Amino acid sequence: MIRFEDVSVTYDGAAEPTVAGVDFEVPEGELVLLVGPSGVGKSTILGAVSGLVPHFTGGTLRGRVTVAGRDTRTHKPRELADVVGTVGQDPLSHFVTDTVEDELAYGMESLGLAPEVMRRRVEETLDLLGLAALRDRPIATLSGGQQQRVAIGSVLTPHPKVLVLDEPTSALDPAAAEEVLAVLQRLVHDLGTTVLMAEHRLERVVQYADQVVLLPAPGAAPQLGAPADIMAVSPVYPPVVALGRLADWTPLPLTVRDARRRAAPLRARLADREPGTAPAATPAAAFAAPDTASGADTARSADTARRAGAASDAGMARRAGTASDAGTASGAGTADGAGLASGAGTGTGTARGADPASSAGTGTGTARGAAPASSAGTGTDTARGADPASSAGTGTDTARGAAPASSAGTGTDTARGAAPASSASTGTDTARGAAPASSAGTGTDTARGAAPASSASTGTSTSTGTGTGTDTVGVPARAVPAPRAASRPLLRLRRRRDAVPAEDTPLVAEVRGLGVRRDGVQALRGVDLTVAPGETIALMGRNGAGKSTLLGSLVGLVQPTAGQVRVGGATPHRTSPRELVRRVGLVPQEPRDLLYADTVAAECVAADQDAQAAPGACRALVSELLPGVSDATHPRDLSEGQRLALALAVVLTARPPLLLLDEPTRGLDYGAKARLVAELRTLAAAGHAIVLATHDVELAAELAHRVVLLAEGEVIADGPTAEVVVSSPSYAPQVTKILAPQRWLTVAQVREALA
Structure with missing residues (x-):
């Protein structure tokens, strides 16, 4: 065939x-x-x-x-x-x-x-x-x-x-x-x-x-x-093969069932041993060869295709990678690296497998990586199927991937990857990755990766609670995380005494009774969550359970309809982005939403400036996470895993005490995942708190100290990783299923026990 x-x-x-x-x-x-x-x-x-x-x-x-x-x-x-x-x-x-x-x-x-x-x-x-x-x-x-x-x-x-x-x-x-x-x-x-x-x-x-x-x-x-x-x-x-190699099983098992049939001698050897209470260090050999830096294979049908020019034939069937924008004027070409085709051309379809775009305007570009916007003004491109944005101004550029922007001013630039900005002033710049900013002042800059700001004057952040102004974070580094359960999970799990933090342990983030309603859907209801320094928490649950919404609430992208969210003593959606970027950073599901420069070097320079970090700080992180990639490489020419590493370096440049990651292993092979796990463990050991939303049960087993399960917007379980995943047929890792009823989570734990 x-x-x-x-x-x-x-x-x-x-x-x-x-x-x-x-x-x-x-x-x-x-x-x-x-x-x-x-x-x-x-x-x-x-x-x-x-x-x-x-x-x-x-x-x-x-x-x-x-x-x-x-x-x-x-x-x-x-x-x-x-x-x-x-x-x-x-x-x-x-x-x-x-x-x-x-x-x-x-x-x-x-x-x-x-x-x-x-x-x-x-x-x-x-x-x-x-x-x-x-x-x-x-x-x-x-x-x-x-x-x-x-x-x-x-x-x-x-x-x-x-x-x-x-x-x-x-x-x-x-x-x-x-x-x-x-x-x-x-x-x-x-x-x-x-x-x-x-x-x-x-x-x-x-x-x-x-x-x-x-x-x-x-x-x-x-x-x-x-x-x-x-x-x-x-x-x-996969882990089942890694365990088979460790145990010298021939032929190698491919399923949990095959492995369980051969696992009795291995269970006997492990019977008098106990797995470590925290996730064990992960040698790269437990996964695979490293992510290849050269010859990066982009998802060419999606990313590189955006820069190859829009394909014709609007009636093309979508199944061959085509899209149709019937009756919509589209540009005759796609800007270098851009996710949308814009311009004054007529009748050109956008190939499916790339980002479909439609344009009702003339001569106005749509910035790469941001979400399309619609405008009542002149010269604004609108991408099909995107979050609508309204604008009474003229000449507004909206980046693809950004949330809707609403502006009553003139000449407002919304940076690529930015969340919605609402401004009654003129000349407000929203930096990439920033959350929605609302300001009645003038000249407010929004830093990339930050959350929204609400202020009646320039440069002032307002938070709920006692006092107004800029809150600072004083979180001592902890080498050993101190997990802390949410106060009202529907399923309460037995917690080890040594897992409960001291009463005076400062919290990096605290969520109480959080409710969020979006587009007529109750995304979260009555959510309680606490995050301690050095703690790594995995948010898990079926698609649509509310994981990304909870992360958005912590970074200020989502405004609560009920309850309270505090991060480093500040209320995220009411805090200046330039202040919030030093408290919390988010790597979204689509890392390219944070990337808009034409080279890796330019991305790093912008990250250093946004974080007010020493020149070269971001590049040093990139060299560690992404060895072998040159400064001149275009971010769109990186593989999915490499783009994730670059976005992670951009966010980590500000060294936020709280790091949020949404599906961080999409597009990563086992070697790249091992490097990501090692880097996140280092951050946790230095006192950074990490909250990640993931469907990767193997990642949660390797990395998380605590798992929070969500369903229909509610917390249904919150406890140590071993206690939550071992009891779940859906979220148990392969090693757990193979060696049950013993509570082993990873191949690395088994290897260490047998050494």
């Missing part, structure tokens, strides 16, 4: 091919898994199947790729749309319509299917992916995981013969991931659909694969074989 014949791809300006010597075949009706470290070319290979590489991304493709007998060199993406369905790493880049049901129907409309057929398939897909309750919801109001399910559903409804999926479960909770993978397996087994999929969370998917293609390094020839054979030599492998 899919055939690669000695394929190599070299992107414009690259000295070496991103992939070379690719020669393998994917038979009809098989699920083939593409694995390898970050940056080795997985997304490039997937893009070559759909025709996005090179027709959309640019570059030079040598060799031949055929899909169902069609040569992708001579067939453009629109001519493969009835055969290939594609979902990239960024679900938002796929959406064309505004609501869930319309999005599921769009691909079938493009192919001219009968209305009765479309209705039946939409209903089937809503049920298959658990989306029925969301059918009328605006896509912009969904959580990241819900959006990912909608993106997958939108390519399932036209029933393509080939599915190309890039990290399809990266934003899904464990239960939702199992549902999606079960649907894919049913399509493969019952309908003969061919699936080519890249995924870093191998613990979720490797057992479903018929074959595995390993890309060991950039430019290296791929290896094709049975899953167990490839896992024996792969530099990236």
Whole structure:
């Protein structure tokens, strides 16, 4: 069904091919898994199947790729749309319509299917992916995981013969991931659909694969074989394989069930040992080879494609990576690195797999990385499906990825990645990553990564409680975290006496009775949470449970409708961003929302200036987290994992006492995850508190001292990691399931106990 014949791809300006010597075949009706470290070319290979590489991304493709007998060199993406369905790493880049049901129907409309057929398939897909309750919801109001399910559903409804999926479960909770993978397996087994999929969370998917293609390094020839054979030599492998290697099991197990059948002797050896009370240090060998810095494989169908110019043919089917902006004027090209196409051109569609954009204005650019805005003024571009923004001013530039901006002034610039700014003054600058700022003063600067400010005068922050003005944080460093339970979890877990902090321990953050209502949905209700210095907390729960909303409340992006939030003694949504950036920093789900400069060096200079740090502080962090990346590299040319490392360095430059991370392991291979864990452990040991929202149960087991489970906006469990995850069939890591009833969490713990 899919055939690669000695394929190599070299992107414009690259000295070496991103992939070379690719020669393998994917038979009809098989699920083939593409694995390898970050940056080795997985997304490039997937893009070559759909025709996005090179027709959309640019570059030079040598060799031949055929899909169902069609040569992708001579067939453009629109001519493969009835055969290939594609979902990239960024679900938002796929959406064309505004609501869930319309999005599921769009691909079938493009192919001219009968209305009765479309209705039946939409209903089937809503049920298959658990989306029925969301059918009328605006896509912009969904959580990241819900959006990912909608993106997958939108390519399932036209029933393509080939599915190309890039990290399809990266934003899904464990239960939702199992549902999606079960649907894919049913399509493969019952309908003969061919699936080519890249995924870093191998613990979720490797057992479903018929074959595995390993890309060991950039430019290296791929290896094709049975899953167990490839896992024996792969530099990236899941915990179940790592445990099998440690225990010398042959053949290596791929599932928890297989491993449990062989684990009795290992359990006996561990019977008289106890795992450490805190997460053990993680050697890189417990994961895999490091993230590759050179030859970075961007999600070319989503990121690099934005800079390759907008594709034509507005009626193109979305499943080949296309989008349609019918009747909307769009630019004739995409600015270098920009996420949107803007300009005075007419009738140009935006290829699906890139960020769809529409423009009702003339000659006004839309800044990269920020969310589109609509304007009642003149010269403002509006991106389709984005959060609406209103403006009575003229000449407002709104960056993609930013929340809606409202301004009654003139000449207000909203920086890329910034949250909504409301200002009655003139000349207010909002720096990237900043939360909403509301000010009646003049000349207020909002720092990147900071939260909103509300002030009646320039440079003054107001907080609830006693006193007005700037609050400072005096948090002593603690080498050992002191976890502290929320006061009202629905499920109270037994806490060890030594886990309770002293009464006089200062809290980095405190949430009491928090309620948040957004877009008619009660996102949080009655949430209590305390965060102590040096503590690492994992927020877990199904998609839409309220994890990102809770993080947004802590950084001031979300204003509470009930209860109280205090961070370093300040109320986030009422604190000056330049003050708040020294108390708390957020790395969002999409790291590129914080990145707007044209080079890594420029990003670092801006970060140093925003944080008022010594020159070179950010670059030193980048060198530690992202070795081998040059200053001249464009952030859009980094892999997902590399962009995350750069965004993390940008936020850490201010050394905030509280660090918030939203799905920090999306796009990370095991080696990159190991480096991230090591860096976060170092920060926690220095007294920084860390709160991360994640669906990665293995990350929580490795890193978190405490797990807080959310459901329907409420805290249902709060306690030490071992006590929470061991009792949960959904959130228990693989090692816990294999060695139950013993309470081991990670391979590193087992290795240490056997040493």
